[in-house]
Amino acid sequence: MKSYEIVVIGGGPAGLAAAIEAKSNGAKDILVVERDRELGGILQQCIHNGFGLHVFKEELTGPEYAERFIEGLKQQGIEYKLDTMVLDITDHKQVSMINPEDGFLQVQAKAVVLAMGCRERTRGAINIPGSRASGIFTAGTAQRFVNMEGYMVGKDVVILGSGDIGLIMARRMTLEGAKVHAVVELLPFSGGLTRNIVQCLEDFNIPLLLSHTVTNIVGKDRVKEIQIAEVDENRRPIPGTERSFKCDTLLLSVGLIPENELSKSAGIRLDGITGGPVVNESMETSIEGIFACGNVVHVHDLVDWVTEESRRAGKNAARYVQNQLVQGVKTITTKPGQGVRYVVPHYIRPENIEDKLNLMMRVDNVYHGARLVIKEDDRVIKSIKKAHLAPGEMESIKLTKQELETIAGKEITIALEIEEAKE
Amino acid sequence: MSKTVEMICISCPMGCKMAIETITNGVTRYKVSGNKCPRGEQYGVKEMTNPTRMVTSTVKMKNGHLNRLPVRTSDAIPKYKISECMAVLKAVEVEGPVKVGDVIINNLLGLEIDIIATRSM
Amino acid sequence: MRMYDVAIIGAGVIGTAIARELSKYNVKVIVLDKENDVANGTTKANSGIVHAGYDAKSGTLKARLNVAGNAMYEDLCKALEVPFKRIGSLVVAFDEEDMATLQELYQQGLDNGVPNLQLLGRDEVKEMEPNLSDEIIGALYAPSAGIVGPWELAIALAENAADNGVEIRLNAAVTQIEANEQGFLVTVDEDTLQAKYIINCAGLYGDKINNMVNTPSFEIVPNRGEYNLFDKGVGDYVNHVVFQTPTKHGKGVLVLPTAHGNLMIGPTAEPVDEPEAVETTEVGLKFLREKAKRVVPKFPFQAVITSFAGLRAKVKTNDFIIEASAETKGFINVAAIDSPGLSAAPAIAEMVVGMLKDIAGGFAVNSSFKPNRRPSIHFMALSPEEKAALIAKDPRYGRVICRCEGITEGEIVDIINRKAGATSLDAVKRRARAGAGRCQGGFCGPRVMEILARELKVDITSVVKDRKASYILTGATKSNDEYGLPSQQVADSQDI
Structure with a gap:
């Protein structure tokens, strides 16, 4: 059986950054396994700009951002396999995979980095009643068709969900000549960036209907009509508010789900809130030597944060194979408190922190003028004022090694302290 | 007033x-x-x-592994020029190989802004 | 003009079962269906249950053919490689009134010849199904009940019939039938064909086909059933088909594992106006959830992956109509095949072929009849060595297209190129499960379309989701047709 120091599963932004960083930190034999026909992952279909402001200090499109990492991978001479599907990972880090060229292949890794990304929630998962006509696409599938394959998926469009992909697709479809009738959002606020609401919707006079949902899909063969209604505070349609759009297409941008079938089969512990593996400060999962990063751990808002997190995973995978990670030492649990849905990483082993650690989290509502506070019992370790917080945007707080060393117990809490009323 | x-x-x-x-x-x-x-x-x-916007889109691509090449404006263009820009892009067909950053359209609409490829193909 | 001995109208599980049964004889058979795939009506959207047979009133066709059909399932599904599991069913009771009904069903089952029926007490039920409600006090257990992939069965029957010489003609709506001296002149769109005998298995259109040559004698009322399907991760939440005891308030819904390993609830029962009304409704889906919760209090609703609805061909008399027309010789109606039609299908096919033999004076046996379907490859079920060997032989098995279900390009190409093969995305899904998993085709849809276009030698824009008019793509971007131009002006803040 062939063996590698590190096998990275997934050749999207997370896998690429992890592999490059692992190599830069002394790992020798690295294999990146990608199931698609090219590297870059979902970035290749995100042809809009807005990527890289933090990592490169300039604004790039998705393919440009991807290409920098693909070039980096090639320059480092890191081996990769395309069109290759990983079938199984054992807890002893044996990875089996298939592709048309090598056939069935089993390799032994010293460390594994999981970077499989996420998938979109579907119409079925939100159980919209109506017909099963054609013309219903997840926004990402439509994006691939329009931006990569070069096909239009419809002429008259309604979009459900105002996450960034939904907003971006509203603009793309419009620019390609389709009429986008409305973006319909169940919540009273959009999960997308303000910039996208302005530049993708307002620029093209596309209405954003907050607190609305799709109640019925009409059309025997192809979508003919989408019925919507306003919802009450329990997200139930309000009778009398129904209206409908004659259209041929419904795009769904209703959430992303980390893709963890492989993690589950390997026996890795998952977090019920994020849907991804429980990880420690080194982005190591519940199985020693199996690391995870990017959207497979938790869904990120910006690829820049994926890169940052994945570099950490790659570096620590390299440290692991060089026996530089300390195992079985003091462990601190990070506990989400009021207003915070989750915190990544879930565990911290301060001895493995070189200078500082970035805690990433999502809040549960829109807040103005709140403080993100890290406490051990009643002692405040760090407190940061946040003028604006929203569920659509990832928040992060840095803890220095010195601050971490002040923690005597086994748990810290990260919570919101609200100074003004929430919006 | x-x-x-x-x-x-x-x-x-x-x-x-x-x-x-x-x-x-x-x-x-x-x-x-x-x-x-x-x-x-x-x-x-x-x-x-003078509201301006970056425009990102695609152009037709010959002998690439995909049918479309992603492109963008090299800088933001006036907002009211977006439709015209899209019309220009529709008429273009590029032959590979193309490198990221290659100029696909020089001096778009006389704006002194180029259309450039955003990936190699 | 093309001449046939038998024209079967309708390629659902009944029409295809009869076609395969007829292919055992030297008879020239054509199956006609208006849809672009076999099994595209009632057969593709039902509970997928092979009922034990205690439910139908003794003495009816339903009772007799259900029990007889049930007994034929093992051999048939083995020969045709169709997923079938005899997992048994439970009818659960919540009170003494329910228990009294179960007693009646038990007796009726004995009268119908259902094997091994048992009445169970609370503890026995709980032991068999730990996730069921504590309020259940007993159940009727029918070990002979099973679950089957209903459309797979019809597809396999069609393919095997075609491999044995039957012609399957899809996209062929029968618009007129004229009785003549040689039998019947059948108009199919702009074409005509001649057949000595007609078997009407047109499902929801059974009355319309009958009325083309006969005096109207029955009326089909489509009855809609809605379903919710859940992820395989919760597929073992129940291990049997779990019915609620029918009461004067209705039948309740059933909770069952499907032959594919998913968990399912359904159906509702609601008469609808037209034979194409397969929409799900908010009311229907809510009803299902409420009823399912009664049986399984901690039902894992969050694992839902899709909802769908199917129509059943009901008639007032509430029994199958399987009879040779008294007024038109050579015309056999096989109509009103609602539940337990799937269970009875193999027995119905035998019965109908028997009737036809009587009318025709017997048929010569087809000595080259092959009862087994050409084996299919299920890549993920192979051992590592077998996987390696297969990919070495055909590299397309090394390319996984559907990640959720683990389906390779080799498998998809195979099901497209078989007889009665797939021509649409949903047809691929029905045969190879590609796109049937948790992402519901989000990732693999574009790839499957590419393969379909390549194998069928058509442009990708003409690949449909399901029926003929269910187009997916509306054209190329940057093309010069009407919708290639930016139709909307950019909102201009300067003119506000």
């Missing part, structure tokens, strides 16, 4: 709701309110005088 336009500032995630008042009194001036920082004022005035 004056009129007021409302807009959301996109300079940062705060999303300040601003009102921009146009005051025409011999010369045209703009009074921005609702912003919490100077960037808001800058953005508001720019939106009133």
Whole structure:
């Protein structure tokens, strides 16, 4: 059986950054396994700009951002396999995979980095009643068709969900000549960036209907009509508010789900809130030597944060194979408190922190003028004022090694302290 | 004479709701309110005088592994030129190989802005 | 003009079962269906249950053919490689009134010849199904009940019939039938064909086909059933088909594992106006959830992956109509095949072929009849060595197209190129499960379309989701047709 120091599963932004960083930190034999026909992952279909402001200090499109990492991978001479599907990972880090060229292949890794990304929630998962006509696409599938394959998926469009992909697709479809009738959002606020609401919707006079949902899909063969209604505070349609759009297409941008079938089969512990593996400060999962990063751990808002997190995973995978990670030492649990849905990483082993650690989290509502506070019992370790917080945007707080060393117990809490009323 | 336009500032995630008042009194001036920082004022005035946008799209591609090549404007173009820009892109077909950053259309619509490839193919 | 001995109208599980049964004889058979795939009506959207047979009133066709059909399932599904599991069913009771009904069903089952029926007490039920409600006090257990992939069965029957010489003609709506001296002149769109005998298995259109040559004698009322399907992760939440005891308030809904390993609830029962009304409704889906919760209090609703609805061909008399027309010789109606039609299908096919033999004076046996379907490859079920060997032989098995279900390009190409093969995305899904998993085709849809276009030698824009008019793509971007131009002006803040 062939063996590698590190096998990275997934050749999207997370896998690429992890592999490059692992190599830069002394790992020798690295294999990146990608199931698609090219590297870059979902970035290749995100042809809009807005990527890289933090990592490169300039604004790039998705393919440009991807290409920098693909070039980096090639320059480092890191081996990769395309069109290759990983079938199984054992807890002893044996990875089996298939592709048309090598056939069935089993390799032994010293460390594994999981970077499989996420998938979109579907119409079925939100159980919209109506017909099963054609013309219903997840926004990402439509994006691939329009931006990569070069096909239009419809002429008259309604979009459900105002996450960034939904907003971006509203603009793309419009620019390609389709009429986008409305973006319909169940919540009273959009999960997308303000910039996208302005530049993708307002620029093209596309209405954003907050607190609305799709109640019925009409059309025997192809979508003919989408019925919507306003919802009450329990997200139930309000009778009398129904209206409908004659259209041929419904795009769904209703959430992303980390893709963890492989993690589950390997026996890795998952977090019920994020849907991804429980990880420690080194982005190591519940199985020693199996690391995870990017959207497979938790869904990120910006690829820049994926890169940052994945570099950490790659570096620590390299440290692991060089026996530089300390195992079985003091462990601190990070506990989400009021207003915070989750915190990544879930565990911290301060001895493995070189200078500082970035805690990433999502809040549960829109807040103005709140403080993100890290406490051990009643002692405040760090407190940061946040003028604006929203569920659509990832928040992060840095803890220095010195601050971490002040923690005597086994748990810290990260919570919101609200100074003004929430919006 | 004056009129007021409302807009959301996109300079940062705060999303300040601003009102921009146009005051025409011999010369045209703009009074921005609702912003919490100077960037808001800058953005508001720019939106009133010369709103510009980056355009990202695709062009037809021959002998690439995909049918379309992603492209963008090398800099932001005036907002009212977006439709014209799209019309120009429709007529273009590129033959590979192309490198990221290659100029696909020189001096788009006389704006001194190029259309460039955003990936190699 | 093309001449046939038998024209079967309708390629659902009944029409295809009869076609395969007829292919055992030297008879020239054509199956006609208006849809672009076999099994595209009632057969593709039902509970997928092979009922034990205690439910139908003794003495009816339903009772007799259900029990007889049930007994034929093992051999048939083995020969045709169709997923079938005899997992048994439970009818659960919540009170003494329910228990009294179960007693009646038990007796009726004995009268119908259902094997091994048992009445169970609370503890026995709980032991068999730990996730069921504590309020259940007993159940009727029918070990002979099973679950089957209903459309797979019809597809396999069609393919095997075609491999044995039957012609399957899809996209062929029968618009007129004229009785003549040689039998019947059948108009199919702009074409005509001649057949000595007609078997009407047109499902929801059974009355319309009958009325083309006969005096109207029955009326089909479509009855809609809605379903919710859940992820395989919760597929073992129940291990039997779990019915609620029918009461005067209705039948309740059933909770069952499907032959594919998913968990399912359904159906509702609601008469609808037209034979194409397969929409799900908010009311229907809510009803299902409420009823399912009664049986399984901690039902894992969050694992839902899709909802769908199917129509059943009901008649007032509430029994199958399987009879040779008295007024038109050589015309056999096989109509009103609602539940337990799937269970009875193999027995119905035998019965109908028997009737036809009587009319025709017997048929010569087809000595080259092959009862087994050409084996299919299920790549993920192979051992590592077998996987390696297969990919070495055909590299397309090394390319996984559907990640959720683990389906390779080799498998998809195979099901497209078989007889009665797939021509649409949903047809691929029905045969190879590609796109049937948790992402519901989000990732693999574009790839499957590419393969379909390549194998069928058509442009990708003409690949449909399901029926003929269910187009997916509306054209190329940057093309010069009407919708290639930016139709909307950019909102211009300067003109406010």
